Amino acid sequence: MKRSTTKVNNLESLPLHEANKNNKKKQVNIVGPMVLLCCFLLVWQILTNMYPPLVLPSPVKTLESLLKIVQSESFLLIIWTTVKSLIVGLTGAIITGSILGILMGANERMKCLFEPLVYFVQSTPPILYMSLAMIWFGLDGQATIFIVFIASIPVMAVNVYEGFENIDPKLLEMAKIFKFSKVKMITQIIIPSLKSYFKSGLIIVIGFAWKLVIMGEVLSSSTGLGSQITDARTNVQMDMVFAWGVVVILLCFLFQKSMAGLLSLKRIRRKNYDLNNE
């Protein structure tokens, strides 16, 4: 920035940027959540005194099991199995869903064709797909991929389509006046307009798919995080069920947060347009 050489004839603008800069330093308050966590653990501890450990394991016991799980050799392999299913199903869903959304947004006929289909798939409970997939694909993990894929498509498609509906018609009119070419229209106006809708769709769909993948594994698979929960339940090891639960929740949180963080990375570098610097 070359504030020093700026020639501004009016005084309206400068404080605006200063204010923007100061806003960026938001303080994160962690005291509140910590207090809440302590309260939660306290209630948990009180309740464990009222019920047998077979029904409700204590926080300490759960932590012990958690440490045992994390230290075990197969821990990362188990996670990787689940994440692999998630990535395969999700990638397919994101691509298919985006294409569907784009077709629906760009073409009225396509919209009439696909809209009922998308809403049909969206209204079907995932557990129904699960029942079908277990028969179609068996119990080796493919069923999990299938439900992640099929149930995530409409979420993505609807989000991208929403983006199309919300493209500013005034910008399109501007592009028409200045005779933008078709390519320019798409790359400079349509795609940037869709970006934020695509991003929010992505974040929603990741959380959604993560829950589906666990459900799928609990019901159908002999590998991955979900199958560990099933095993623990079959053996009536409640502390293990809880411990795996904690792993699942933490991983889901981590996934969503890191994706949100990745997507909100903004161009920080301001381009320099000084002719002398070339």
Place this chain on the structure above:
Amino acid sequence: MILTMNNVEKSFDGIQVLQDLSMHVNQEEIVCMIGPSGCGKSTLLNIISGLTGPSKGQVINNSSNISYCFQEDRLLPWKNVYENIDIVNQACDKKTCLDLIDKVGLKGFEGYYPQELSGGMRQRCSIARAFNYEADLLLMDEPFKSLDYTLRLDMIQHLLKLWESTKKSIVFVTHEIDEALLLGDRILLLTNRPTKVSEVFQIKKDKYKRRLTDYQLVKIRNEIVQLLQGDRDSNLIKKSYPEGAC
């Protein structure tokens, strides 16, 4: 003549907006149009630019391209000042573009995005964009609408600077008499809906030497005010005594 309109009519859903409107724009001329709010000025510009067609009448357009400066800035939020101006003209080299930015007083802000700028700065960016587009006719639809008085006078100077270097013909729509007096070679006064040209004023004086206190400008101003006032009064009479009761 770069633009001629003969007996143009336009109606929307049975409401007649323009009626029997004729006007022309000469080369290198700034034509200002003043009219009451909602009289169909924007519709007129949309017809000239070809966004909509007239219901009746003839529009002869001799310009190769038409540029447009909108009421709102309509900048792309994901492009910075330089890119927003550069985008409308592929043949534009960096120096011309930076020169334009300098002329509208945005030097040093090339890399800023619209949301980081104030309303006035965004509007100046939009004006620079309109001038960067290869066109011999420029339509401006109340471009200074959201600005305060001193900033408007400032913007008029910026606009004149740009006009002098490009000599585009400009159709400038406004409802501020002062803007029209300072900028216009001719001022067309429009009536209330259905709109037509009711009066034409010609100002010969050099645009750079004009002061709002000049005798000629004050005289024209008074006439315009009187005509607008009369227009309003006659409308009031029509409303209170409908169907020839008076």
